[in-house]
Amino acid sequence: MTDFHQDGRAGIDADLVRRLLADQFPQWADLPVTPVKIDGWDNRTYRLGSELTARLPTAEGYTAAVDKEHEWLPVLAPALPVQIPEAVAKGEPGQGYPFHWAIRRWIDGDTASRDTVSDLTGFARSIAEFIVALLSCDASGGPVAGAHSFYRGAPPEYYHDETVEALAVLKGKIDTDLAREVWEAALASTWDRPPVWFHGDIASGNLLVQDGRLSAVIDFGTSGVGDPACDLVIAYTFFEGSSREAFRSAVAQDDGTWARARGWALWKALITLAADRDVDINRQVIDEVLADHMATRTP
Template sequence: MRMHADQVDVRADTVAGLVADQFPRWRALPVRPVASHGTVNALFRLGDEIALRFPLQPSLDPEQRDALIREQENARRIAAHVPVVVPEPLALGEPGEGYPGPWSAYRWITGESADRTEVGDSAAFAQNLAGFVRALHGMDTDGGTWNGRSRGGPLHTRDGDVRAALAESRHLTDTVRLARIWADCLDTPPHATADRWIHADLMPGNLLVRDGRLAAVIDLGAVAVGDPAVDLMPAWNLMTPAARKVYRRELGVDDATWQRGRGWAIVQAIGALSYYVDTNPMMADIARRTLDAVLADG
């Protein structure tokens, strides 16, 4: 079942043809699909060293190409400042036979996604992730501010979406209590400091683990400048209460920022729950876990 009405099926033979046409030096490398519960890209492994990312909703609109270029630029910018690996861009593919949109190539990173491990209860992992977040938030924005579209703006800009998703999810979670918590989040003062670089999509599937430690943070498509509270989402979408306390302590988060972070966890999870409940059970399960953690926090 497709997750999106305009989703395309990306086939390995189509990918092999695009690679052969556009990057002849890689022509002989085998193409293998990579299983993923991601919602934005179809993933393929090219040989042993290359990961290919094909948007599930391709477009010839210049904005999609600009977004992929921006993602690669952000990857290069971030890599020099953070303590773990981030994706290394290798190439940008163009539309071709069988696929009507741009696509991208990155260096393959070995690791297991956090949702397939037990790191959610690990204080060491919480410290690792906090170290990445501190470094990212400490990068110079050159005066940049929220772009008015991405995550990281005032919570009230998402109020309509959250209330619509709550109305659609009455049979899936305790929407009455969640609505009260969401109202409390909306009443929280906005952040008063300068906007920061934020990852904005720290979902378990975007955190790679090796030997129980954070090895890489991937999927930089949502990176932007905005409210750093957005990057508190792992406290609820991954961590147990004990690890959540470590994460908060390591980041030195005040009460208002923590409450806005909880609001962003609600934004992401309540929208995903109803949208993916039938088409992406793993994403729906993560959304349920997130909302359960929010509810348990009161």
Template sequence: MSPTETEITADLIRVLLKEQHPDLAELPVTLGARGWDNQVWRLGDDLAVRLPWATRSADERLLKEHTWLPVLAPHLPLPVPVPQRLGAPSERFPRPWIVTTWVAGTPADRAPAARADDAARTLAAFLTALHRPAPAGAAAGRGRAGPLADRAEGFAGQLAKATELGLLDDPEAVRAVWEDALAAPPWDGPALWVHADLHPANVLTADGTFCGVIDFGDLCAGDPASDLAAAWVLLPDGATGAFHDACRPSPDAATLRRARGNAAANALGGLLIGDAGDRGLPGGKPSWGPPAREALRRLTATRQG
């Protein structure tokens, strides 16, 4: 973590707006959330201001969203935060920032999807629309959206730490899911647009199903298995089959094996952040623990998920 030295407040945001986007400066400003990379402040009823406040990579990610989300959003069946204005670095705030549309809903780590079939179809429709060949100039997938072998060292470290802390009922079962995924044939299709960070805090719910997707900072061109992994983390028990059936094209066996490995790795990370305060977060993010534990239970209960 590398926090910005500037304290972000409602007063600061009003000043920044007055200097660069004065037509928005009189709208009410209220804190929405302090995320991993950015703070999100609601601006009036329909807009939000996102400002990087922690990792230095947040600047690049915001600019990437500003470039690509206006292109992708019209083709997606769920609301996403569409950039409307770009804020330039200044003496008052030395980093870029953006004004986006506000996406209503409750993060799924606090309000999990409960309507299994509807949630499965909604998630499948969103990913079917997103997973199109990415154009030249799109960031290449790394980490979660790249070859699964790139995550092997990180997975081993997380598994060892979670085992040491007693967070896993059956570490060897989790390892078996990973090793099966690692042995699966790699993605050999075109590099597709992938969100690459579909954990429960980045998917919104309302009335028991999904109603929006936020934080496209990891958007890149890569292996769709990265996003298909979300089924085990986001959907209720028994819904992964309906999700896979609704995806177009239907994922092949190798892709599902890689998706399960990604899901196991993502769930381990969520478990450590939620239950162990990992990555320098005092107290962690407690709401991340339950969906991570549920995902690992589903993944290890059966190889078919």
């Protein structure tokens, strides 16, 4: 069995998708198969004609999302204010490809960015509206946070060792004492209410816009039920100033949840910066998180 993730996603290409369609979904075998312009790491996505997409996990760790999304996307969709992926069919391993895979309905839209979003403050409110609607969905029987969600929705303590190691690597490069204080504040807080739905990766790459406004939220692979703090991270990675305050006000979460949100944002920025990747972006996120934490300190 090929490890597609370790082998740089080798073997996943348009020809494989054509062969899988011919074997398993002959009704779509004649559709043109083209890679999408902006693709992720966890999955490779191909457009099938004008109406469908094929989404293939790149490693075994990402395959749990196929069944989860196939079951729960139809349940969540009616309660959410914007479009989310529509599960059309679920594929089986075949043609040398070892994992289950998904066919979804194509969603039009541009990936969210400072260039494609016309009103950042309005956009922040729209994201908050989506999160609040998701929180209100019935979580009964939903997938409890764990390995399938890469522990989004669980306490951030799962990533404590990684965070401590990153802080050691970055000593002298950032204010590691203050960063450690932020992390300890995140660990000291807990979600003490019933579990709720979370998306797990509300980031610009998973947000689509049309005419400058939020039109869809995609990629529910890390979704589940648990603590929603991880869904607030976009406050530090995409918003700032008035747009962050609009988001904070509209999403209406308590101080403890924001402490854990800062922990989630800090963890990811620390480990990425420690690996010397996306240096400027992650330094900025760390600075924003530390400044926001400082603002919460009592005189």
